[in-house]
Every structure is written in structure tokens, then in C-alpha cells.
Amino acid sequence: SSAAMAALRGRALLAPLGARLRAGPRAPLRSAASAPPLYDVVVSGGGMVGSAMAAVLGHDIHFHDKKIALLEAGPRKEYNHMPDSYSNRVSSISPGSATLLSSCGAWDHVCSLRLKPFRRMQVWDACSEAMIVFEKDDLDDMGYIVENDVIMSALTKQLDAVADRVEVFYRSKAVGYTWPLPSHSCDASPWVQVELADGRRLQTKLLIGADGHNSVVRKEAEIKNIEHQYDQSAVVATLHLSEATDNNVAWQRFLPTGPIALLPLSDTASSLVWSTSHDHASELLAMDEESFVDSINSAFWSNINHSDFIDTAGAMFRSAISLLKPSGTAVRQLPPSVAKVDPESRAMFPLGMGHAAEYVQHRVALIGDAAHRVHPLAGQGVNLGFGDIACLAHHLSAAAFNGSDLGSLKHLLKFETERQRHNVSLIAATDVLKRLYSTTLAPLVLLRTWGLQATNALPPVKVRI
Amino acid sequence: QLSLFRFTVKRPFSTSHSSVDSKEMKKFQLLAHKWWDEEGEYAALHSMNDIRVPFIRDTLLSMSSNYHLGNPLSGIKILDVGCGGGLLSEPLGRLGASVTGIDPVEDNIRTADQHKSFDPVLAKRIQYKSSSLEEIVEESMETFDVIVASEVVEHVADLEMFIKCCSQVLKPEGSLFITTINKTQLSYVLGIVVAEKILGIVPEGTHEWEKFVPPEELQRLLESSGFSVKTVNGMLYNPLSGSWSWVESTSLNYAVHAVKSGARAQSHATDTPPETDIQQHSATAGTAG
Numbered sequence: 001s002s003a004a005m006a007a008l009r010g011r012a013l014l015a016p017l018g019a020r021l022r023a024g025p026r027a028p029l030r031s032a033a034s035a036p037p038l039y040d041v042v043v044s045g046g047g048m049v050g051s052a053m054a055a056v057l058g059h060d061i062h063f064h065d066k067k068i069a070l071l072e073a074g075p076r077k078e079y080n081h082m083p084d085s086y087s088n089r090v091s092s093i094s095p096g097s098a099t100l101l102s103s104c105g106a107w108d109h110v111c112s113l114r115l116k117p118f119r120r121m122q123v124w125d126a127c128s129e130a131m132i133v134f135e136k137d138d139l140d141d142m143g144y145i146v147e148n149d150v151i152m153s154a155l156t157k158q159l160d161a162v163a164d165r166v167e168v169f170y171r172s173k174a175v176g177y178t179w180p181l182p183s184h185s186c187d188a189s190p191w192v193q194v195e196l197a198d199g200r201r202l203q204t205k206l207l208i209g210a211d212g213h214n215s216v217v218r219k220e221a222e223i224k225n226i227e228h229q230y231d232q233s234a235v236v237a238t239l240h241l242s243e244a245t246d247n248n249v250a251w252q253r254f255l256p257t258g259p260i261a262l263l264p265l266s267d268t269a270s271s272l273v274w275s276t277s278h279d280h281a282s283e284l285l286a287m288d289e290e291s292f293v294d295s296i297n298s299a300f301w302s303n304i305n306h307s308d309f310i311d312t313a314g315a316m317f318r319s320a321i322s323l324l325k326p327s328g329t330a331v332r333q334l335p336p337s338v339a340k341v342d343p344e345s346r347a348m349f350p351l352g353m354g355h356a357a358e359y360v361q362h363r364v365a366l367i368g369d370a371a372h373r374v375h376p377l378a379g380q381g382v383n384l385g386f387g388d389i390a391c392l393a394h395h396l397s398a399a400a401f402n403g404s405d406l407g408s409l410k411h412l413l414k415f416e417t418e419r420q421r422h423n424v425s426l427i428a429a430t431d432v433l434k435r436l437y438s439t440t441l442a443p444l445v446l447l448r449t450w451g452l453q454a455t456n457a458l459p460p461v462k463v464r465i
Numbered sequence: 466q467l468s469l470f471r472f473t474v475k476r477p478f479s480t481s482h483s484s485v486d487s488k489e490m491k492k493f494q495l496l497a498h499k500w501w502d503e504e505g506e507y508a509a510l511h512s513m514n515d516i517r518v519p520f521i522r523d524t525l526l527s528m529s530s531n532y533h534l535g536n537p538l539s540g541i542k543i544l545d546v547g548c549g550g551g552l553l554s555e556p557l558g559r560l561g562a563s564v565t566g567i568d569p570v571e572d573n574i575r576t577a578d579q580h581k582s583f584d585p586v587l588a589k590r591i592q593y594k595s596s597s598l599e600e601i602v603e604e605s606m607e608t609f610d611v612i613v614a615s616e617v618v619e620h621v622a623d624l625e626m627f628i629k630c631c632s633q634v635l636k637p638e639g640s641l642f643i644t645t646i647n648k649t650q651l652s653y654v655l656g657i658v659v660a661e662k663i664l665g666i667v668p669e670g671t672h673e674w675e676k677f678v679p680p681e682e683l684q685r686l687l688e689s690s691g692f693s694v695k696t697v698n699g700m701l702y703n704p705l706s707g708s709w710s711w712v713e714s715t716s717l718n719y720a721v722h723a724v725k726s727g728a729r730a731q732s733h734a735t736d737t738p739p740e741t742d743i744q745q746h747s748a749t750a751g752t753a754g
Contacts, residue, residue: 038585064535065561182502190583401537402518403556408503410512 035189036201039069039167040406041396042194043208044174044217046072048091048148049368049385050210051155055104056393058162062400068166069202070159071194073173079153082113087147088236088345090263090271092250092379094143097386101154105161109154110146116264117141120249122333125437125449126256126299143379145250145263145271173197177207177220180363192363192407206407208365208392210385213354215370221361227354227373230434232258233281234351234376235274238342239296244268251335252377253300254437259377260299262335270336272296273376281348292346293338300335314449351375353431355424359416363407365392372423377437378430384423391418484627485569485597489620492670493549497572500550501580506668509702509709510552510616513644516700516709517615517720518556521642524696524722525611528640536561544609544634546598547617551577551591557613558590565609571595598630605634615644618683619676628690638727641692644700644720648677651716664704680715692723 040063043054054070057063093101093115101107119142124131159166178193191203209217218225239262241247247264258275265271274284274296284292354373359366368385395411404411436448499506526537533539539561545554548566550573558564558581568574574595581587594601612631621627631641646652653674660666684694700718702709 061534066535187579400535401522401560402515403522403559404514404518405555410503 036193036203038067038191039202039204040066041206041208042069042071042192042202042204043210044071044194045209045211045215045368045370046070046074046168046170047210047212047368048151048155048382049389050208051152051159052101052104052106052386053208053210053367053389053392054166054168055106055155055158055162056100056389057396058159058166059104060393060397060400062397063165066165066400069204070166070168071172071174071196072168072170074171076156076168076170077149077152078156079113079149082147082150085342085345086238086265086269086271087149088238088271088342088347089148090145090265091148091151091382092143092263093146093151094380094383094386095141096390097383098144100386100390101151104155104158106151106154106158109157110150113150113153114266115144115146115150116247116266117144118248118250118264120333121252122249122335123252123254123452125254125445125452126302131452143250145265147265169196172200174211174216177217179221182362204363205405206363206365206396208367209370210366210368211370213352213369213373215366217364218356218366218370221364223361223366224357225354226357227352229350229352230275230375231277232275232351232375233278233348235272235276235281235284235346235348237272237292237347238265238345239270239272239293239338240340240342241268241270242337242339245336247336249333249335250379251300253335255299256438259437260296261376261379262300262338263379270338272341274299275351275376278350285346285348289341289343292341296338301337317449353427355427359388359419360409360412362409365412365415367392371419372427374427374430375434377434378426380426380430384426387422388415388419391415484599484621484623484630486620486622490570492668493570494572496668497550497570497576500552500573500576507550507552508707509666510549512707513615513700513702513709514553514556516711517553517642517644518560520698520720520722521557521611521613522560524642525640533561538562541610542608543611543613544605546612546614546631547620548577548593549573551580551593553613553615554591554593555581555587558587562590562611564591566591566593567596567598567601568593569595569597598627598634602630602633607634607636609634609639610636611640611642613642615642618643618645618678619672621676624678624683625686625690628686628692632690632692632725635725637725639725641687641723641725642720643683643723644718645683646672646677646718647715648674648679649716652677655717660702660704666702666704680719680721683721687721687723691726693726694721694723696720696722 041057043050046054050070050072054068057066057068098107101110121142122131159168173196174194175197176195178195180190180192181188189203191205192207194202194204194207196202207217209215209221211217244267247267247270250261250263252259252261255276257277257280260274260276261272263271263273274281276284284295287295352373353375354369356366356371359371367388369381371388372384374381374384392415395415396406399406399408399411436444439445496506502508503511522537525541526532531540537560538557541562543557543562543564545557545564545566548554548568551566554564554566554577566574566577568577574593577593581591581593612635614627614631618624618627635641646656656677657672657674661669661671680697684697687694697715698720699712699715700709700720701712702718
């Protein structure tokens with residue numbers, strides 16, 4: 001019965017928190033005079049997500065008198081105007097992410113550099129005629145295709161604007177972290193100690209890990225990561241279309257080897273993201289430009305993977321739907337054909353998925369790819385990271401306005417719960433889709449064919465997506 | 466009246482003429498090192514910050530016209546009476562206030578001093594002193610803009626004297642914030658039996674039901690000492706979620722905001738009913754040196 005009483009105690013329900021307070025190597029006690037500079041927040045990793053985190057906090061009114069540091073291993077990236085050619089690393093930015101970038105003033109810079117809004121997304125199968133079209137009823141944009149360099153440049157400008165609060169350390173790699181003991185053991189420093197490659201040291205009340213899918217912060221915090229390497233690589237390139245067109249549609253076709261996507265950059269150019277086997281990816285990189293362009297066109301236009309059985313079954317299902325719901329089948333548009341590829345723009349990188357078991361610990365929070373890594377097929381990667389930022393910044397802002405200790409698990413756990421709830425279902429769904437579309441087995445093709453057609457016909461489901 | 470106070474100052478910890486109760490002091494001495502364990506004995510006090518800090522902050526913001534971005538309480542001098550390990554002093558300091566925290570238990574002050582020492586901003590904004598309220602009255606007449614006495618009045622020996630001392634160290638029109646526990650059957654059952662003996666939310670023996678203060682009694686004492694009570698709010702602790710919320714009923718815990726009458730009584734004519742005004746006049750006449 002004493003166990004039952006212990007179970008009733010409010011404290012017992014909080015007991016799992018005890019495991020989040022790591023007894024790491026003790027931080028040596030220093031006198032105030034020799035102590036390394038103390039920051040309220042240190043963001044480790046100056047990519048799009050890390051830089052945006054620092055910029056958003058720097059523009060928060062409740063952080064007006066706080067000290068933030070951003071650690072980036074690479075050099076400063078800024079453009080006043082873009083080079084004529086497009087970069088081959090682009091992201092699909094959702095309207096929600098655009099709002100976040102707006103909130104720290106970066107979206108204006110993006111618009112003045114360059115971006116391409118798109119109104120429609122057509123996703124279809126290589127093994128059947130099944131197709132789903134996403135389109136917004138109102139005249140708003142569905143999303144924007146933006147080069148990663150453009151986003152970085154915009155964020156750099158906005159970080160400059162709050163330089164009195166945010167100190168950016170370029171060419172500064174963090175090489176070691178020392179975690180504090182739980183706050184009630186009084187005699188050692190309660191802060192996280194950060195050691196840089198050049199020997200400099202910083203202390204911080206909250207460390208935010210935005211250092212990518214091989215996160216050092218996550219590894220040093222000994223946070224378990226569920227990860228899986230897909231046996232796929234993504235091939236990226238900048239393509240020129242055969243003829244100028246409105247080009248405000250994003251195209252994605254699921255081939256048995258992986259999805260191929262064409263993301264609009266301008267009326268005459270599009271960005272390629274082709275996820276396929278490692279071998280095929282190497283072939284694509286090695287072949288001459290003409291063959292490469294032929295492969296792309298064939299991937300989008302060829303019906304070689306269709307089987308009569310599937311085609312018939314699909315057509316029957318479509319007739320059934322059009323009886324029940326006459327508007328449930330959309331007009332299939334034809335993707336543009338490609339004429340040329342930008343020389344030097346072809347590149348490949350391996351794909352994998354990952355999810356951290358915990359996003360937070362005492363004085364530590366993970367955001368972006370450090371917390372979760374997805375397949376590009378859903379175009380969600382960086383948007384999940386921006387969603388993490390919006391949520392964490394909201395909780396940190398409230399904590400600052402309450403005078404709370406920024407590194408306290410109490411509000412960090414609220415961030416973790418909200419984001420895990422949102423992210424896990426999306427990451428799982430993306431993983432399932434990837435596996436579902438990686439096969440030519442008839443039953444599974446039929447399932448996804450009917451599923452895609454049904455989803456296309458049902459407005460409520462489409463809106464949710 | 467004043468000479469009695471002077472006499473008292475020279476006799477620290479006297480149970481009959483001081484607001485400090487030595488038995489109460491001993492209880493807190495044993496737990497002095499446990500203040501900052503957020504999941505330990507003081508977990509409920511830590512989570513009380515989630516409602517008492519916004520209450521203090523928003524009340525003060527609504528009364529002032531200045532706003533310093535990032536430091537909403539900048540320029541405000543606050544006295545935290547019975548500050549313990551500094552659980553409430555630190556958030557108030559982080560919001561920009563200059564805080565003086567006093568507590569009769571030396572070990573508490575030691576813990577508080579050590580905890581703030583690692584943060585240079587807090588180390589400058591907060592000063593701790595091992596002292597009772599009476600001991601600082603002489604040197605601190607009308608010094609503070611705000612006094613907070615959170616979870617304290619249910620431990621003091623002489624509540625009337627405690628309130629009079631608060632009035633003395635508070636500037637005219639200064640604010641007094643009190644959080645405490647009501648004296649009801651419900652507070653005996655939930656506040657002592659369940660909270661201390663069954664769920665262990667509060668260390669056993671912390672509270673004595675006899676010393677709990679009903680809000681009507683507190684209000685009476687405040688108004689007879691020259692305060693105008695502006696707000697009384699009930700508070701409720703949920704042991705399952707470990708969090709506090711505001712409730713209608715004051716049968717258990719409650720918070721009070723009171724304002725010391727200004728030098729010119731007319732400035733309060735619109736807020737206070739006529740009879741209170743007359744009471745304040747006679748109270749100030751009685752204690753004026």
C-alpha cells in the first residue's frame with residue numbers, strides 16, 4: 001500500500017523527469033571574474049533552421065535585453081542580388097513557414113531576391129493513371145519554391161538587424177559540451193559549458209541544437225535516435241524547360257525506383273529532385289547532359305510501368321467515383337518537358353530518416369533535422385524545422401515574460417509534446433508512403449491507386465493534407 | 466506606538482513581540498538545501514510561480530505607464546518577505562525589478578545567495594538579508610514600491626504587527642501582494658491531511674491549521690492598517706498535473722492585492738467606499754510619529 005501511496009503522490013508522476021537531468025561531467029567551479037561569457041541562449045548550427053531560430057528570438061520583444069549566440073562552422077552567407085544561375089538546393093516553403101519568416105522580417109528580403117509561388121501540385125503514380133491534385137480554392141499560393149541560399153541571405157540580414165542581442169560566431173565549430181548537474185546541487189556551475197574549436201568557451205542557460213541530422217548536441221546529450229538509411233539518394237539539378245510557361249505547378253511522379261519531382265523556379269526553369277537507388281543516381285550523374293534530359297522526360301511521360309490489369313481496375317474505380325461524385329476527378333495536366341540541364345548543377349546526396357526519442361532535456365532542446373529527418377517526397381523537411389521554431393519561440397517568449405529560467409524542463413517539455421504529436425504522424429506517414437510507392441506488386445499498386453483516387457475525390461481529406 | 470517598535474528591534478526572535486515564530490524557523494531550517502530541487506519538497510512552490518509571477522507582473526504593469534521592452538518591472542523596488550531560497554525573488558529580478566529578499570532563517574539566505582551568484586544579472590539586482598521584517602523597518606521607512614509576502618502570513622506570530630510593518634516600509638500608494646491559505650474545514654482536510662500526510666505535496670508539519678488566515682480577517686486587518694484591498698482571487702493546486710490555477714472559491718488558497726493609501730486621501734476617493742476612507746484617516750492619525 002505504500003507503493004500505492006507513492007503512486008498517488010504528485011511527485012511520482014514527475015519522477016520520469018529525474019531521468020532527464022543528466023549527471024554528466026561536472027562543470028568546474030570558477031570565480032565570477034574568470035568565468036566564460038554567459039548567454040541566455042546558444043543556438044548550435046547556423047543553417048536555415050538555426051539561423052531562423054536565432055533571428056526569431058532576437059526579434060522577440062521579451063528577449064529585448066537577453067543575450068543570444070549563434071554558432072556556425074561555415075562562413076557568412078549574404079547576397080545583395082542573386083547570380084543569374086539558380087542554385088541546385090531549393091526548398092518548398094509552406095505558407096506557415098512564410099509567416100514565420102515574415103515575423104522576423106526575413107520574408108521581405110526573400111521576396112526582393114527571388115522566389116517562385118506555386119498554385120497547384122499534381123502527384124501521380126507511374127504504375128497507373130491514378131493522380132491527386134492539390135489546389136487551393138482561393139487565389140492564395142499553395143507554397144513557394146525558394147533557393148536555400150536566398151533564405152540564408154535573408155536571415156543573415158535580419159540577424160544583423162538585431163546584432164545588439166544576437167552574436168553570430170562564424171567559422172566557429174562547437175567541439176564539446178559539458179552538462180550541468182541537476183539544479184539543486186548547489187556548488188557547481190548550473191549552466192551548459194560550450195567549447196569551440198579555437199579553445200574559446202561559452203556558458204549558456206539554454207542550448208538549442210540545430211546542427212543537422214548528425215547532431216553533435218544530440219549525441220553528446222546521449223539522446224537516443226531512431227534512424228534508418230534508405231537505400232536511396234536524391235539527385236538534384238537545375239533544368240531549363242522546352243518552352244516558357246506559367247510554371248506554377250509542382251509535379252511529382254512516383255516511379256518504382258522512387259519519386260521524381262519538378263519544382264518551378266521561373267517561367268523557364270525548374271529544379272529537379274529525383275530520389276532513386278544509389279546506383280541509378282550515380283549513373284544519372286555520370287551520363288552526358290542529353291541522356292540525362294532524356295531520362296527525366298521519359299520518367300515523367302512514359303507509361304512503361306502500366307499493366308493492363310491495373311489500368312482497367314483503375315478506370316473502373318474512376319467511373320464508379322464519377323457516378324457518385326461527378327466532380328471527383330480532376331483534369332490531368334501535362335508536365336512541361338525539359339530541354340536542357342545547367343552544367344555543374346547536378347549533385348547527389350544520400351537519404352535517410354531519423355527521429356530523436358526526446359527533443360529536450362534539462363537546458364537542451366533539439367530542432368530541425370537534429371530532431372527529425374524525413375524523405376524529401378513530401379517536401380516537408382525544412383517546414384517541420386520552421387514549425388519547431390514557431391512552437392519553441394512561443395514557449396520561450398512566454399517563459400521570458402514570466403521571469404522563468406529559460407533552461408527549465410517545464411516549458412521545454414510543452415514544446416516537445418506539441419511537436420512530437422505533430423511530427424511523428426507526418427514522419428511515419430512519409431515513411432509509409434515511401435515504402436508503399438517503392439513497389440510494382442499489383443495488389444499494393446491497386447491499393448495505392450484506389451487510395452490516391454479516393455483521396456483525390458474526397459475534399460475533407462485533401463484539405464487536411 | 467513607535468517606541469514599542471524600537472524596543473522590539475533590539476530583541477530579535479522574541480516570540481511575544483515579533484512577527485517571527487521560532488518554532489516555524491526550525492521547520493524551514495531542516496529543508497534549507499532543498500529549495501531549488503524543482504521536483505523535490507518545494508515543487509508546488511516552484512509551479513506556483515506560473516500564476517503568482519504573472520499576477521504581480523500584470524497588476525504592476527496595469528498601474529504604471531512606463532514599459533521597458535524586455536524588463537517589464539524595471540525601476541520597481543520590491544521587498545520579498547520570507548523569501549526562503551529565493552524562488553519568487555529570482556523571476557521578479559529577471560523581469561527587471563530591484564529585489565530585496567529577507568528571511569529569518571540564515572540557511573535559506575545562504576542557499577538563495579549561492580543560487581543567484583552564478584547569474585551576474587540577478588546577482589546585481591537581488592540582495593538577500595537574514596532578517597525579520599521588524600529589523601529592517603527603521604532603515605527602510607517608505608522605501609519599497611512593492612512588498613510580496615507569499616506563503617508567509619500563515620507562519621507569522623503576530624499578523625497585525627506584520628501588516629503594520631509592511632505599511633511602514635511601503636511607499637504611499639505602494640502595492641502589497643499576499644498569497645496564503647484560508648482557515649476552513651476544506652483547508653484542513655485538503656491542505657493538511659491530504660497535502661501533507663497523504664500526497665506529500667507539502668513537507669509534513671509545515672502548516673498549522675490554527676494559523677491559517679481567512680480572507681475576511683486578512684482584509685479587515687489590511688484595511689485597519691491603511692490599505693485598500695483591490696483584488697482577492699482563489700487559487701487551486703492540481704496534484705496530478707502539478708500546476709496551479711485561478712478559481713472562484715477562496716476556501717483553500719488565495720491571493721490578495723492591496724494598495725497603501727496615498728499621502729493625500731482624496732486620490733483614493735473614487736476607488737474606496739466612504740467608511741473605509743474614514744478608517745484610513747484614523748489609522749494614519751494613530752501611528753503617525
